[in-house]
Amino acid sequence: MTAGRRRILVIEDDRETAEQLVDSLVTSGYEVDLAVDGNDGLRRGRSGEYAVMTIDRMLPGIDGVAIIQRLRQDGIVTPALIVSALGEIDDRVRGLRAGGDDYLVKPFAFAELLARIEALARRSDTVVKETVLRVGDLKLDLVSRTVTRNGREIELLPREFQVLEYLVRNEGRVVPRAMLLQDVWDLCFDPTTNIIDVYVGRVRRKVDGQQAYPLIHTVRGVGFSVRAPC
Amino acid sequence: MSVLLAKTFRSSTLKLALIWIGIFGAVVVALLGYIYLSTSSYVRRRADQTITAELTSLQKIYASAGRSGLVATIAQRSAEEGRVYLLADASFAPLAGNLEVWPSGLKGSDGWGNFDAREWRPSAGNRPLLRATFETLPDGSHLLVGKDIEDVDEFVKQIKTALALSILLIFVLAGVATFSVTRRTVGRIEAINATSRAIMQSGLGERIPLHGTRDEWDQLAANLNSMLERIEGLMGEVKQVTDNVAHDLRTPLARIRGRLEKAYHSRQDGDYGSSLIGDTLADLDGVLRMFSSLMRISQIETTDRTAAFRTVDLAEIAREVVELFDAAAEDKGSSLNIVAERRVLVTGDKDLLFDTVANLVDNAIKHGREAGHVTVEVAQNDGGAQISVADDGPGIPSDEHQHVFKRFYRLERNRLTPGNGLGLSLVGAVARLHGARIEMLDNAPGLNVRVWFPLPARSDFEPGKEKGRLEI
Numbered sequence: 001m002t003a004g005r006r007r008i009l010v011i012e013d014d015r016e017t018a019e020q021l022v023d024s025l026v027t028s029g030y031e032v033d034l035a036v037d038g039n040d041g042l043r044r045g046r047s048g049e050y051a052v053m054t055i056d057r058m059l060p061g062i063d064g065v066a067i068i069q070r071l072r073q074d075g076i077v078t079p080a081l082i083v084s085a086l087g088e089i090d091d092r093v094r095g096l097r098a099g100g101d102d103y104l105v106k107p108f109a110f111a112e113l114l115a116r117i118e119a120l121a122r123r124s125d126t127v128v129k130e131t132v133l134r135v136g137d138l139k140l141d142l143v144s145r146t147v148t149r150n151g152r153e154i155e156l157l158p159r160e161f162q163v164l165e166y167l168v169r170n171e172g173r174v175v176p177r178a179m180l181l182q183d184v185w186d187l188c189f190d191p192t193t194n195i196i197d198v199y200v201g202r203v204r205r206k207v208d209g210q211q212a213y214p215l216i217h218t219v220r221g222v223g224f225s226v227r228a229p230c
Numbered sequence: 231m232s233v234l235l236a237k238t239f240r241s242s243t244l245k246l247a248l249i250w251i252g253i254f255g256a257v258v259v260a261l262l263g264y265i266y267l268s269t270s271s272y273v274r275r276r277a278d279q280t281i282t283a284e285l286t287s288l289q290k291i292y293a294s295a296g297r298s299g300l301v302a303t304i305a306q307r308s309a310e311e312g313r314v315y316l317l318a319d320a321s322f323a324p325l326a327g328n329l330e331v332w333p334s335g336l337k338g339s340d341g342w343g344n345f346d347a348r349e350w351r352p353s354a355g356n357r358p359l360l361r362a363t364f365e366t367l368p369d370g371s372h373l374l375v376g377k378d379i380e381d382v383d384e385f386v387k388q389i390k391t392a393l394a395l396s397i398l399l400i401f402v403l404a405g406v407a408t409f410s411v412t413r414r415t416v417g418r419i420e421a422i423n424a425t426s427r428a429i430m431q432s433g434l435g436e437r438i439p440l441h442g443t444r445d446e447w448d449q450l451a452a453n454l455n456s457m458l459e460r461i462e463g464l465m466g467e468v469k470q471v472t473d474n475v476a477h478d479l480r481t482p483l484a485r486i487r488g489r490l491e492k493a494y495h496s497r498q499d500g501d502y503g504s505s506l507i508g509d510t511l512a513d514l515d516g517v518l519r520m521f522s523s524l525m526r527i528s529q530i531e532t533t534d535r536t537a538a539f540r541t542v543d544l545a546e547i548a549r550e551v552v553e554l555f556d557a558a559a560e561d562k563g564s565s566l567n568i569v570a571e572r573r574v575l576v577t578g579d580k581d582l583l584f585d586t587v588a589n590l591v592d593n594a595i596k597h598g599r600e601a602g603h604v605t606v607e608v609a610q611n612d613g614g615a616q617i618s619v620a621d622d623g624p625g626i627p628s629d630e631h632q633h634v635f636k637r638f639y640r641l642e643r644n645r646l647t648p649g650n651g652l653g654l655s656l657v658g659a660v661a662r663l664h665g666a667r668i669e670m671l672d673n674a675p676g677l678n679v680r681v682w683f684p685l686p687a688r689s690d691f692e693p694g695k696e697k698g699r700l701e702i
Contacts, residue, residue, distance in 0.1 A: 107518060159553055185550065189526075189581045193592040193653070195554055202557035220508055221515045 007031045008117065009053035011041035011067065012083070013060055017106075021054065024110040025117070038062035048076045051121040054113070057084035057093065065093060068101060079120040083108070097188060111222040112176040119179065133168045136228030138207065138215055140168055149211060159184070160203045167216060167226040176223040200224055234420060238413045247408035251401070258400055262393040270386040277382050278342070281363055284313075285375040292367055300373070301326045314360055314376030322372060329374065336364060336374065344379070359383055418447045422454065434462040467636055471524075474638030478520060478650060482513040516650075523652040527637065530659040535579055542580045544615055544683070545570040545608045551587045552606055555595060563601040566591070570608035574615045576683045578664045586660045589653040590619040590679055598623035598676065614684040622676035631670045657681075 008030045012018040015036075022032045033050070035041035038059040045053055045067065055064040068080045082103040084093055093103050102116050133140040137150045145161055147154040156164065162184050167175055177196040181187050197218070204216040217225045238244060292300040304315045308328035316327035322337065324330065336343040341363045362376025421438060428436040437458065438451040493506050552568045559566035576583070587606075594604040598621030607618045626634060626641065633639050635658035638651040661668050661681055671678040 105522070157553070185554075185584075187581055187584055189585055193588055195558060195588060195592065198558040198561060199554055202560065221511050 006121075007033070007050050009033050009035065009041070009044055009050040009078075011035045011038070011045075011053060011055045011059065011064070013037060013056060017056075020110070021113070024114065028114055030117075038067055041067055042070060045071050045076060045078065046074055048078060050078050052079050052081060052117050054081045054083055054117070057082055065096070068096075081113075081116055081120060083113075097182070109176075109222045111174045111219055112178075115170075115174045115176050115179060115223070118170075118173055133165065135168050135171050135215055135226055136213070137211075138168070138228075140165055147207070149207065154206055156203070156206060160199075160206070163200060163203055164207065164226075167224060170226070172225070172227050174219045174222055174225045178223075180223065196223075234413070234417060237420060238409070238416045241412050241416050243415050244408060244412040247412060251404045251408060255397075255401055255404070259397055262397055266389055266393050269389050273382050273385055274379075277361060277377060277379050278363075281361065281375055281377050284377075285363060285365055285373065288315075288373060288375060289365060289367070292373070297369065297371075312378035314362055314374070314378070316372075316374040316376075318372045318374070320370040320372070325371065327374070329376075332372070332374070333362065336362060341365070418451075422451065429458070434458060434465060470639075471637045474651070475524075478638060479517060482517050486510050486513050520650045520652065523650065523656065524637070527652065527656050527659045530582065530656070530663055535582075535663060539577050539579060541575050542578055542583060543573050544576050544583065544617055545572065545574040547580065547584050548587055548606050548608045548617055551584060551591055554588070555591045558592070559595050559604060562595060562598075564595055564598060564604060565602075566595065566604045566606070568606045568608070570606070571610055574608050574610045574617075576615045576664070578683075579660075582660045582663070586657050586681070587617065587619070589657050590617075590681075593653060594619050594621040594623075594677070594679075597621070602676075612685075614682060616680055616682045618678055618680040620673045620676060620678035622673060625672060625675060625677040626670060628670075628672070634670075635668075 006029060008025055010018060010021050010025070010032055012021060012034070013036055018034055018036065022034055025032045033044055035044050038061060041053075041055065041059070044050075055067055057064040059067075064082050064084075068082070071078070071080075080096070080101040082093055082096055082101065083106060084103055085106045096103050102120055104113060104116055131141070131143050133142065139148045140161075141147075142165070145158070147156055147161065147164065163180065166180060166184055178189075180200075181189070181196060200216065200218075204214070208214040208216055213229050215226050215228060217227065219225050288300060288303065291303050295303075301317065304317055304326050307313055308315050314327075314329055316329035316332060317325045318332050319325055322332040324332065333343060333345045335345055342361070343363075344359065344361050346358050346360075359378070359380045360376045361379040362374050364372050364374040366372050418441075425436050425438045437455045440448050440451050440455075442448070489506050489510055493503065496502075548568055548570055552566055556566055591604065591606060598604055602622045604619065604621045607616075607620070609616055630641060634641075634654050637655045639654075640651040657679075658668065660666075665684060667682045667684075669680040669682065671680060
């Protein structure tokens, strides 16, 4: 991991939001630079030393998406997370996900922001081609697509296996519902129903039912997290 | 009525029509004038040719039979009706023929003339107009041959009258037609104007009267009326939504406020504090989710997203939704089944269609009965594609069917179940965006919601333009 791996550029003009952002990022062990307007953001962004940058959609005088475009023109590939106020999710912003960047709608849970920044920061890390994933006494065999816990096999549907695999790969991190829907189901929307909770609930019953300790945890208002007891 | 008359005269239609009447009128007058001139000159020329032929034949007789032969022939032919002959000597004193005097106007070198026979022949009766010409014979005498041209003249006069009358008729008819068409147009436009003014003054209740003729005016009026209908409906919804937002916001905000107040007055902390914060966050999330849903619906309704439409497989979407909701159905002890053809293609937005089907299935499970049956059917027929979601719960009374798509509308009995009354509004908005029709049928018992997508599924689909997936 290079020095830039944990450095984040925050471009945000609202002081209180910026403070909260910087605060929670620093608490999570990131080094944070703050730019309070578009020009400052562009200047800092051009240095290209950052793992991820978060950009407010509506900056005074400039559109956040335009900043990303200009940086891309200059050859800066730092992944960006656009933070947008509700109601302006147009196709340009929606298109960010296809382009390797991401967006988040205000107001958001900081846990979700962190999860998305983690995901973006990891993007360029080398993906280790494991064939077996383990958390506590849970074992996922990615080749035979089987799950065992404490040596006993657990029957999962293919999609349930995908959900569990995704959660286990993000072990210790919070996985927001929308990210799960996006990456497992390839759907880009916040469901208007609580269906993801119900679905993960069933996976949890199969995985955690009658076991020594729970592995899948619900993070209220945000999503889920897989972790073994310390 | 006089206002209408004044407006008729100011109308641009009238002005334009008058200009065209002027242009067409000038062309018609020129054309008919030409017809008149060429016809009259033609019949006159024919009369002259007859006279010339007669004169030539008499000259031949004079050449062959001499003067006495000519006099005999003239005497013989003078008996014929409408013919005029006169042989006179060098000083124009009559020698033979049926004219008593040599016409005074016919002595020069230009040998044609018209004259009234009554001047010298009272017996000429009522057909007095003659046309004649003469030649001077080799012995110095003058031979006049003429013809009664009363019928030719009559014919030309009749043509003249007919043409003049037709010009008059054309102008009168065109004038009347222009006036009545303009007046009708102005009248229909005035009806629309009057309705618009009434709407601006008193509200959206007014409608433009239809004449029942199904013509373009009725179509325009009908279209404007249905536009007004929609605007009125939207205005009503806006008001209802505002009321409902206020209500649905107050409830969680009141809960939050109460909780915070209680926390402020008590000195407890630890577990109590964290559960309070958790509950408050959950309530706030509910409020935010409600706002997201509202924004999402209004965005679907106001932005044209059809450009981003792709060919998507409705059957595949339905299968994924059913798989996703299987757990929720299981929780309620219900069964969730799908009957779908292998591929049912529609043109649309995958995310929106997924959310729509998910909402329908969610409703069917939530509002169906405990341990009930929910069936999703996807089928394609020649008219289009359709998906139906049926449950065997209490259903929706048919008089409520039209209301359930309104924002925040909830059946009385569902007030206590979780939800914000926005699910079917989203379904409605997505259906409208896709040009799809929603039917609510009685499943006896239960409800069957059917969404019908008309053909065609667009064929210009580019497979490479699907959304990218994140690599993990």
